[in-house]
Amino acid sequence: MIYDDDGYYLASVLAELAVQTGREVVFVTPSPVVAPWTDNTLEQERIQARLIELGVTIIPLHKVAEGDGSTLDLACVYSDARRQVPCATLVPVTSRVPNDGLWTGLKDREAEWASAGIKAVTRIGDCFCPGTIAAAVHAGHAFARTVTGAQVDPPRRGERVDLSPEQ
Secondary structure (H helix, E strand, O other): OEEEOOOOOHHHHHHHHHHHOOOOOEEEOOOOOOOHHHHOOOOHHHHHHHHHHOOOEEEOOEEEEEEOOOEEEEEEOOOOOEEEEEOOOOEEEOOOOOOOHHHHHHHHOHHHOHHHOOOOOOOOHHHOOOOOHHHHHHHHHHHHHHHHOOOOOOOOOOOOOOOOOOO
16 A cells, blocks of 8 residues: 655655556545646646556545554545555655754764865755755755856756856
């Protein structure tokens, strides 16, 4: 069972992968459709159609309530009415937790920065909040523009941007 409380593409990709390895997959989401955020990228219908084509059982408008290792109780998001389904493995795709361990470790050694030639350490991207690859690229690009002082418009699709200091 894949439980998608994220609403983006990751849960559907994991469901497809599991099916391709011969597993029976049940996809549970509190949303009315699979991967609702992908409405913004015009992919939602294609993603849901693909899962249906692969034989994935989709249970919308439900959340995981409790389980005993072999079954899960699912609760309707509106009425809390329960239904029990068999479940050997639960893969939750839920909140994304930032990983700032490197930042914290470096900050703990701030007194050593100057002697190592380090002027500053800045947190960007997944250190604050895990996101998509596109968000990571955008965060890196925005930071590079800040550091170099480059005054450039954000890149257009397929466009290369030179962020060298001479710009």
